[in-house]
Amino acid sequence: MKKIISLMATLAFSFALAQIPTLEVENQKKHPVILQDVKIDTKILGNLATTTATYTFYNPSNRILEGTLTFPLPEGVSVSGYALDINGKLRNAVPVPKERAKEVFESIEKRNVDPGIIEKVEGNNFRTRIYPLPEKGNRTIQITYHQELKNVASDYQYFLSFANATTIPKFNLKVWISETVNVPKILENPDGSFAFQKQGNQWIAEINKTDFRPNESLKVTVPKNQNSSxxxxxxxxxxxxxxxxxxxxxxxxxEKPKSQKIAIIWDNSYSGSKRNRDKELQFLDAYFADNKNVSVSLYLLNNAFENAQEFNVSQGNWSELKNRILNLKYDGGTDFGALKEINGVEEYLLFSDGISNFGDLTMKFKKPLNSITSTPTSDFNLLKLLANQSGGNFINLNEQDTQSALKTYKRLxxxxxxxxxxxxxxxxxxxxxxxxxxxxxxxxxxxxxxxxxxxxxxxxxxxxxxxxxxxxAQQLENWQIAQFWAQRKINELELNSTRNRQEIKNISEQFGVVSKNTSLIVLDDINDYVRYRITPPQELLADYQKIVSQNKGRVLEERKNLLSKAFDKTRELKTWWNTEFKPVEKKEYPRVSNQSRVDAPAPPNAVREVQASPVANYDMVASNSAKLEETEARPKGKITLVDVESTAEYMKDFQNLQSADAIYQKYLENRSKHEKQVTYYFDISKLLFKKGNKELSLKVLSTLAELDLENEELYKTIYYLLKQRGHYDKELWITQKILEWRPFDAQSHRDHALALIDNKRPQEALNIYKSLLYQEFTDEISMRDNGIEEILIMEINNILKQNKNVDGSKIDDRLKADLPVDIRVVINWNKDNTDIDLWVTDPKGEDCSYGHKSTQIGGRLSNDFTQGFGPEQFLLKKAVKGKYKIKTNFFGERQNILSGPATVMAEVYLYYSDGRQERKIAVFQSQKENKRESDSKILIGEFEF
Incomplete structure (x- = not known):
């Protein structure tokens, strides 16, 4: 009996710097999660500030929820403390390598226990995940961060945003300011009663309210004290x-000398529309008022890099250039790898958030580049790196007004x-x-x-x-100067995070500062700290040390067991391949009955032939064996893929449009109505590809990377379509990013290995497969992906068969087997905790599926994955004459509104590993968004022999 996966709603929390979180629960309007209690403590010394924010959420619904809160912090600021309530008491988190924290969180989450993590994602953005938010119950989180206040005239300024705050049942705000003689000034006051009183050498202000809605944000200026140390x-x-x-x-x-010839690089990717263009244009107003005669090359950066137009600004009149910028369309991902040096330019102005989600920065500019940002979600470190390497200036319009920004730009x-x-x-x-x-x-x-x-x-x-x-100097006992130091060191190291990865990890773990490489995690059970080898917080340390020895030897035993299973599976495949299957007369075979309506007809789809061309939905591996003989008894096969058409209502607006340009303009026109709907980008990208415009198709597809930060489900959807369409260089980059985020998933390694094969790097791919079976990258994987070894063995041996120059000496001989087959089908999907089934019906009418894994003619189905990302595989050594139907069934799908419905990639092979190998790829999505597809199977292709 198949396990039905429980569905979980996810909270999407929008959170700007230090503001009250705005909570949204998708499809849960009748039962919104309530922010019940807010407590904010801030301590300020000179221009150093430490803020601790404690939030209690109440879930009034009758279902368990998972909470996700993503928020930016300003330039140079990181999270330095995190706590989650366990049994009614706040428990401090401990530092753990980022990928390990995610692996442990997801492993424990499946048991409905109470883990919590906070991690740094792209840019200076942070994400906390909490599970579970109990039905009709509370959860409390606490976040601490340190910051260096900026100069404003002769003072320092502290700002705490309460923008968009709703009425809060319990609200407490307290600010301590130390070692300043003059009274701090409150420029914006959340409540009339909030005022500073002198207590000893501190100024203290506090409000404690019920059912409180802040009138405005808090803005305080702290006088500089010239007499203190x-x-x-x-x-x-x-x-x-x-x-x-x-x-x-x-x-x-x-001041630096003025340039006569500049280039403006304007990031007009989809996320560019979220920048504060008013501030950016005000800066350019000031720039051209100061640089009245200048030649400007306007370049656009999205998933490509293009010269938009040349302009000559005379007497400060830049209206033509301004109108061009005002009329730009924002679309596509961001690829800093596309940046190029521009001949004849003396200086660059780059307007961007610095988040490159479709390629890596690979160059250093030889002329000064001034990076300018206006959004709090920016990757400040990358923008600083570009400026510092080239001798330019970094300008942060989030924290500077126009004149001070111009002053920063002009100075050496x-x-x-x-x-x-x-x-x-x-x-x-x-x-x-x-x-x-x-x-x-x-x-x-x-x-x-x-x-x-x-x-x-x-x-x-x-x-x-x-x-x-x-x-x-003054020695302080209650200030974490060490964490300020560690935060600053991490910021410097993250200017080159790849090279400094290990050092960043070491410093982050030592001082508990969240970085690109280290997260903070809270676990509920002391045994989980032991099981996952995570040193707990101080209050649990004694118990942890008492039982830690009980776990010795477990890891080595698991690895031995997995490799042993791989040897067993290779022998099993050899036995199957050497068995002669004799088909009998066609008759009715029993059907699996524990899924509802398994015989319901598949949705109507247009069957089409995929023509052999460089842009077709497959590639052909040419035969290297001219001596291969084909007997008359062995029929020649043919693959026909089915075009699974979208049934979305918005597609009606495109059905009568003939040109790719008209489709693209309609897509931009309608996008605001479907801004966060993944299927919209998926379907329009597919439509543009059919019309033959690969450039626009890729731009729309790359926009998916802009919808969320470090979302592997979106990236897997992008990867599948890149692979299908032959964009192998980008396929390799995308799979590398997924592997960085999820090195504990076997499927992440396999996907990257397959991308390496597409890029004609079979030796590197073979090395990855070897590490998969030898479990060289994680200790928990054998429990998550039991049964994947059958697929890996087929692919290892295919590499050895297809690439005679590959060194296979490090692959154990017990894993080697020559296993050519007439038919191989593999399905993969992009969502964890999801159950999608592969069905193949042969010409005799017999189904090969999870409940009937072998057929009379020799069909064989691999392990049924009810969680994880698959894959599932069908093999047939010797095809009989007739038609074979390939179907999938969406049995149980994890809900995640942001990443859309499950996306499936089916790799369909003829003559796999026998020298005539042919591949076609189908990529499609669940047609009923966020609902179980247990009432029908989708026909995705046919073989005919």
Whole structure:
């Protein structure tokens, strides 16, 4: 009896910097999750601030929910603390490698237990996942982050947004400001009673309300205190101290010479429409008022890089260029790998959020590039890297007004050169030679009292010195200067996150700071900390150490068992292949009855031949064996794929449009009505491809990458269509990203190996297959993907058969077998916790399916995957004459509104691994979005012999 997968609703929480979360529950309007209790504590010292926000959510519905909260933090800020309520008490999270945290979370989640994680996704965006939010119950999370406040005139400014806040049953806000003589000023006040009172050496303001809706956000200016020390210390080990030194730049900053020929690179990918274009245009207004005569090349960046137009700005009149920018269309993913140097240009202005989701940055600009961003979800580090490498400036319009942004642009970059006296200091951040901005906080590790020092800076060829008095440093016990230091070090390392991956991981784990490589996780059961080898928080450490020894030896045993199963499966496949199957007369065979209406007709679909061409839905592997003989008794086969047509209502608007351009314009016109509907992009991309416009088809398809951050389900959909259409270079990049996010999934490794084969790199692919079967990448995989070894064995041996120059010496001989077959079908899907079934009906009328895995003529079906991403495989060594039908059945589908319905890729082969191998690929989606497809099977193709 098949297991029916329970469906789970997912909360989509929208959360801007430090604002009250706006909660949306898709398809749950009658039972919205309620933000029941908010408590925010902020401590400010000079321009250093630590904020801890505690939120309690109430789920009034009668179903368990999974919560997802994604929020940006400003430039240079990361999450440094996370806690989740366990049995009514907040439990602190512990740092774990990012991919490991995700693997553990998903493994435990399947048992309906209470894990919680917070991770960093693309850009400076953070995501927390909480499960379960109990029916008619509460869950509480707590998030802590440190930030360095910016200069505003002669003060520092702290801002806490309460934009779009609704009435909150319980609300508490408290702000402590230390070591300042003058009273802080409240520029925006959430409530008239919020005011600062002096208590000792602190200013404290607090409100405690019920059924409260903030009138406005909180904006506080903190006066700089010239009399207090500008160096603070926190004790480290031995005689070492972590320090933070606030240094003023009291020297003149030079302006750079004006450029006569510039290039504006305007990111007009789909996400570009979310930027603050008003701020960007205001900046350009100021720029051209200051640079009145300049030649401008406008380039557009999306999934491609194109020259849009040339302009000559005279006397500051840039109206023609402005109108061109105002009328741009925003579509497609973002590929920084497409960027190129432009001849004759003296300087670049790049307007982008810096998130490259369709390719990697591969170049360094030789001329100065000024990166300009206006959205809080940006990848600040990548934009800084582009500017710093080229000698340009990074301009953050989220935090600067137009005039201060123009001032930043015009100046020559200021670089920190270290301390003149060169005392015993370690790990200074910013790094020596780095470009800096005001206010300058220098973090590092020092020994004892190092006295009065001199910080050295450079502007162009000039050097400047500023005194820093460590002899007046103040040692603090209740401030995490170490975490500020660690956060700054991680920010520097993440400028080249690939090269510095291990060091980022080490620092993140040591100091509990969330990074690209490290997440924070909370587990419910002490035995899960033991099982997954995660050191628990302090209060559980003693119990953990008592039972940790019970788990020794388990991992090695699992690996041995998996490899042993692979040897057994190879022997089983050999036995099957060597068995002679004798078909009998056609008769009625029993049908599986434990799925409702299995004999219901498939939806009407237009059957079409796929013509052999470079853009067809398959590729042909030419025979390398001219000596291959075909007996008369062996019929020649043919594959016919079925075009599974979309039944979506929006397709009616496109049915009478003939040209690709007309279809694309209608797509843009209607997009706002279907903005988050994955099927819309899928269907229109498919339609444009049919019309022969591969460029527009790819642009629409790449837009799927912009709908969410690090969403493997969306990326798998993109991967399937790239593979089908022959975009093998992009297929390789997409599968590499999925593998980075989910290295614990066997399917992630297999997908990347298949992409390597498509890119004619079979040796690398073989190495991946070997590591899969030898379990070299994870310890838990054998429990998640039991049965996948049958598919891997077929593909390993196909590589060895098709590529005579490949070194197969590291593959155990017990895994090698020559297993050519007339028919091979493999289905894969993009959603975890999903059950999709493969059915093949032979000319005798016999079904091969999960309940009837072998047929009279020798058909064989692999393991039935009821969770995970598949795959499932059908094999037939020797085909008999007649027609074979291939169908799929959507038995149980995990709901996830954002990534749309399940997408299936079926790889259909003739003469697999016998030298005449032919492949065609079908990619299609569940026709009933977010509903179980248990009432019908979808016909996807036929073989005819």
């Amino acid at each position: 500008n160096v603070v210390l926190q004790k480290a080990s031995g005689d070492k101290f972590y320090f933070a030194a606030n240094v003023g730049l009291d020297f003149p900053v030079k 970059p200021v670089r920190f050169l270290g301390f003149k006296e060169n005392p015993n200091m370690q790990e200074l951040f910013p790094n020596i030679g780095s470009v800096i901005s005001e206010p300058v906080n220098i973090f590092g590790i020092s020994s004892g009292n190092v006295g009065k020092l001199t910080a050295v800076f450079s502007v162009g060829n000039d050097r400047f010195e500023t005194p820093v008095d460590f002899s007046q």
